[in-house]
Amino acid sequence: MVACAAFVGCNDDFPGKPNPADRPLPQNEITDFATLFAQNCTGCHGADGELGPAPPLNDPLFLALIPDETLHAVIRDGRPGTPMPAFAAERGGTLSTEQVKIIAAGLKSHWPADKTEEVSDAAIVADAPPYLSSATILQLTPGATDQASTLFERACAECHSPNGAGGETGYASGGAINDRAFLALISDQALRRIIITGRHDLGMPNYAAPDGRPEDFKPLTSAEIDELVALLASWRRGDAAAGDAGK
Amino acid sequence: MYQLLRKLAHWIDARAGVSATLWPMMRHPVPRSIDGPMGWWYVFGSASMTFLLIQILTGIGLSMVYVPAADQAYESLLYLDYQQPWGWFLRSLHYYAGSGMVVMLLVHMTQVFLQGSYKYPRELTWVVGVLLLACTMGMFFTGQILRWDTDAYWGLAVGASMAGRVPVLGPEIVHTLLGGDIIGASSLSRFFALHVFIIPGALLTFLGIHLWLVLRCGISAPPKPGEIVDPKTYDATYHEELKRGVPFFGDALLKDIFFSALAVTIVVVIAAVVGPKGPTEPPDPTLAGANPRPEWPFLWLFGLLSLSPPAIETFIMLVFPVLVLGALFFVPFVSNRGERAPSRRPAAVLLVIVIYTTLGVLTYEGVQAPWSPVMDAWSGDPVPVNLVEGRTPLELQGAAVFQFKNCRNCHALEGIGGRRGPDLTTIGASLTRDQLITQISNGTPGGGNMPAYGKQMSPAEMEATVAFLISLRPDGQLPAGAVEDAPVEGTTPQPVELTE
Incomplete structure (x- = not known):
């Protein structure tokens, strides 16, 4: 049977052949923004970064206004005085320094800028x-x-x-x-x-x-x-x- | 050339006596009715053996690449999966053929039990069969350890702490199994030796005895209601039956071959389609989010242990397996005579139904494992949108606190989240504000499942969380304890006609 299969086709065709891309990674080595977002942010900020109890993250106005450094700091250290916890491992969270950077950078680029039904005018961003x-x-x-x-x-x-x-x-x-x-x-x-x-x-x-x-x-x-x-x-x-x- | 080979064969045969021994074995007769459709009940034992053969072959293949060293085992599995041509298939086949072997063993045992084939004179055949089952389970457990991923690491940790509970000898056993007091470099070598030499050695020895006994005692005829097994007369009757018998190397063997081929084909297809199991993440004792599960043949035990009160855990771990094995050993000694047909043995049929139902339910619980919190539900499972929309700012903050304080890891919302505690989607309709505060602050009374959170939450966090929980109720339903017409606590949106 195996020999047959080997002759008949390339063994890449089998659905069971593991794909190196699916290789399980230890938590602290995940570098994919979507995965990190789904594991760490959606609980409060909603599945697509909106309609969670915490403020939406897919808001183009918010993403345009918040300085990179501030966004990074909020993820790293949390927001004192709010339920937003610190996510960096050195502040008691679970994410590596690198992962915090990936989330901060990913937030800014993940939602395309043309999703601006709510912000009807670029001027609103400019004058904010x-x-x-x-x-x-x-x-x-x-x-x-x-x-x-x-x-x-x-x-x-x-x-x-x-x-x-x-x-x-x-x-x-x-x-x-x-x-x-x-x-x-x-x-x-x-x-x-x-x-x-x-x-x-x-x-x-x-x-x-x-x-x-x-x-x-x-x-x-x-x-x-x-x-x-x-x-x-x-x-x-x-x-x-x-x-x-x-x- | 042909003449030369013949001469050589004769020369060997004259000295080794191969044909004198094997020839009668190959021509041994089996009862005539096995030629008929009833003969299909006799194929499961040989299918188990076929799977064992596959296990040996694939196992040899795997052992050529696998490195049984703690620091390289995981890498060698990745090499098999991603680089070695067909390495992934070898791993996959080894896993599913092993699973198939367990399934076939269970079916074989059940058939032997139901048809009373274990009765006189085949008691010893059954006892050795139970030892084969024990060896196979041992192979499954040790094989899981060799996968050397997170599951393997924690499976080993759990197994070792179970063994550690053995009175007096516990520490000694753990030390021997792990090659030290903790899981370390030698642990994997020990389990490699167990999986590759010690248990297979025992298994093949028992298999030899089992087969010898099968030949020696003959294959039992399919049972007929009213045909009573009586040790005094059985041998003579069976001997008469065999005189009218048919050779095993005939229809019976063809049935075995056909069924084994079918079983192997199914396993090969599953192995090719589903692919190898694991390895999951590399073993890491510091990984807090690890959620290890035992292999499927042990899930029922996992379920049983998790659902039992802590006071009887040690009993279940140490005494219970001995009782189960003991009970299996004693089956033929409880009754080795009398009726064999299932239709005349309702107690046996009932026992099989009860045992498989119990195993099935416990396995289901073991898969679901509702007692394990979902460690990342708080940060990963969104609050259902309809539980967010229409909430007041306070209730929204409460929902955020609910997530942030990890409530979600044990309490689902609309079925998503942990299942250790109750789903809270409509909690506002059943608990009042005061009851909620008491429950959260003090936990379950009498040291129950829920911890007390009173000291871990600020008054504002408590206030917000309770406001959110009160708002969780079906449309139009009043909060628990509220009276119609009284001011409604919480501000769930009312039906439009009330607000307009």
Whole structure:
């Protein structure tokens, strides 16, 4: 039988012949981005980098804005103050330095740039506020709180209600963001990121999109986003200055 | 030239007595009814032997390339798989013919048991057959170790720690098996010696005895209801039967050859289509995510051990196998007379059904292994999209915490994830907020399966996780404990007519 088979055909034709490409690799030697992404990221960020509990990674706006170094650092060290854990082996994760680099680089190149239904205009990317805030301390004075509240009302209240309590305000799915438990699980930088990029997968508009916002709404500036983040941070601390909001 | 060869043959025969011994053997008669369709029940033993022959041939081939050294074994397997022409096929055939041998042995034993062929005067044939089964299982276990990948490493670790539980002699046995106190360079050599010399030596010796006994006692006639085996009269009756018998080298042999050829063809096709098993990742004792499984003939034992309470583990590991082997040995001594036909032996038929059902169920459990957490579910299995959409920011963070705290490794969502704990897809409809907090904080009461997570989660993480869990319930269903018209906890989207 074997001899027959040997004469009849080349033994490459047999489906059972192992393919060197399928050779099992030890975890720390995997270098394929798709495999690494599926094993390490999809649990929270979703199968195709969207529609997971954590913010989408296939968001072209996000990928365009975040500096390479920052992206690399977030994967390596995690995001303190959020559920995002450190993935580098030296920080208690499971990935080698090389693998962290592969994921960081792969994220930027994996989703083709033409997938920009959500970012309707390249200008939105071009005009976007910087990913990292230039302000070092986000602290609101009592006067500034009113200003930030007004801004919040214009930019966020349609979904999240004026005091951030969420509720049935047309875009009912917005939900509460004045919840102290929620705010304790999201860092200021993560808040800034989500205000800039929105969540295209769950319907949250980005910094410039007009959905559910007043007609004269102007794209949020970097300083305005700082103000909003500071407002949310004050809710997180439960500041008296924050008034009723956050209760 | 021909004359010369004939002379040489005669010269050898005159001194070795080959024809005087073999000729009667080759012409030995078997009961006439084996010529008929009932004869097809007698083909499984010879098929096992055919597979053994293949194992010897492929084994010799493999041993020419395989390097039984801890640092080179794995590489030599890769060489066989990817570079040596037909090396992959040799490995594949060796594995599937070995599996086929186990299957044929079991079928053969079952047939012998059901048809009462083990009864007088063939008790010893059965006992030696049980030893052959033990040797074959030993070959399977040691063969798995020679694969020297992650499964082999952990299989050996488990086997050694089982052996280590033997009272008094345990450490000595482990030391002998592993060639040291831990798995090291000598361990593989020991198992190579076991797999290639010691167990095959025993197996071939027992096989010789088995075959001799088959010839000596004759092949039993197919059973007929009402034909009673009585040691006092059996020999005379059988002798009479053989006078009317037919030679084994005839129809009976043709049946054997036909069936063996069929069995080998099936195995060759499987080997060519499925390909060699493993090796999986190289052995690495530091690999935390390793999820080793024993080879299939041992899965039922794996299932049995995993499902048993820890208190009786040692019993199952050490006493149970002895009991099973002992029970098999004693089969012909419990009853070596009486009816042989299965239709007159309902207890025997029932026993076979119960045993195979049990083995089947335990093997199924062993394959599924719902008791093993899925170590990478938390980072690799996405939260089902419909459990993400419509969640509040707090619930979303809760879902992220749920993944990040490895809950998913034991708890599936919509069937995906670990199965050690219950699936939580609709947990919000059955546990209240307080019950969830208590369960997560304290774990299962009384030291059950679930560990207490109270000290490993911040209040905010607990709050978010519980909010997410409460939101997990079928559309329109209230949270557990909530009363209709009362304020609804959690903010699962309500049906449209309620929100408009």
